[in-house]
Amino acid sequence: DVKVTQSSRYLVKRTGEKVFLECVQDMDHENMFWYRQDPGLGLRLIYFSYDVKMKEKGDIPEGYSVSREKKERFSLILESASTNQTSMYLCASSLLTSGQYFGPGTRLLVL
Amino acid sequence: QQQVKQSPQSLIVQKGGISIINCAYENTAFDYFPWYQQFPGKGPALLIAIRPDVSEKKEGRFTISFNKSAKQFSLHIMDSQPGDSATYFCAASDRGNKLVFGAGTILRVKS
Numbered sequence: 001d002v003k004v005t006q007s008s009r010y011l012v013k014r015t016g017e018k019v020f021l022e023c024v025q026d027m028d029h030e031n032m033f034w035y036r037q038d039p040g041l042g043l044r045l046i047y048f049s050y051d052v053k054m055k056e057k058g059d060i061p062e063g064y065s066v067s068r069e070k071k072e073r074f075s076l077i078l079e080s081a082s083t084n085q086t087s088m089y090l091c092a093s094s095l096l097t098s099g100q101y102f103g104p105g106t107r108l109l110v111l
Numbered sequence: 112q113q114q115v116k117q118s119p120q121s122l123i124v125q126k127g128g129i130s131i132i133n134c135a136y137e138n139t140a141f142d143y144f145p146w147y148q149q150f151p152g153k154g155p156a157l158l159i160a161i162r163p164d165v166s167e168k169k170e171g172r173f174t175i176s177f178n179k180s181a182k183q184f185s186l187h188i189m190d191s192q193p194g195d196s197a198t199y200f201c202a203a204s205d206r207g208n209k210l211v212f213g214a215g216t217i218l219r220v221k222s
Contacts (some may be wrong), residue, residue, distance in 0.1 A: 033209075041214060045209065090154050104153060
């Protein structure tokens with residue numbers, strides 16, 4: 001079974017803090033993705049990566065950056081957290097032509 | 112146009128009934144249409160997917176119907192059970208496996 005793990009299930013941070021969310025997959029998938037999920041808006045793509053050290057902007061990249069130094073690990077960074085970044089963050093991975101497999105999510109609250 | 116429109120927003124079905132969720136898309140380059148099921152506190156899980164070369168795909172009680180000319184696809188859950196109560200997301204992607212999600216449907220199956 002594909003396993004995608006996320007470093008934290010719940011996080012509480014202060015406005016202006018730098019926040020790191022980490023995702024690890026164990027199936028040697030090429031693609032990795034970061035989404036945020038908000039009620040009524042579905043899942044929106046923040047950034048994705050097709051390979052190590054490669055990244056591409058998704059639909060809502062503003063305020064976020066990413067890092068992929070190893071194939072199995074994809075990090076999402078909030079450079080200066082703001083209250084409008086309070087959300088559920090979901091990581092996913094996939095092969096080039098398969099469906100995406102999601103982690104359990106990190107619920108982030110920015111105060 | 113990248114949008115995928117999903118309806119209804121919520122759905123209540125009696126146990127044993129048929130649940131139907133609909134999605135419509137605009138981008139004719141989309142060639143992969145998955146459905147995801149999400150339980151509270153969990154990440155979305157890939158349920159079933161279809162490519163546009165077939166009009167229907169069935170896996171157990173779950174069926175995707177696909178109408179290429181109308182640019183619509185739907186999920187049918189036969190003999191709906193209380194354990195099917197979850198949020199369902201349709202999605203679509205073109206080459207590159209970057210998914211665009213619908214806003215989600217909250218399904219409640221009453222016993």
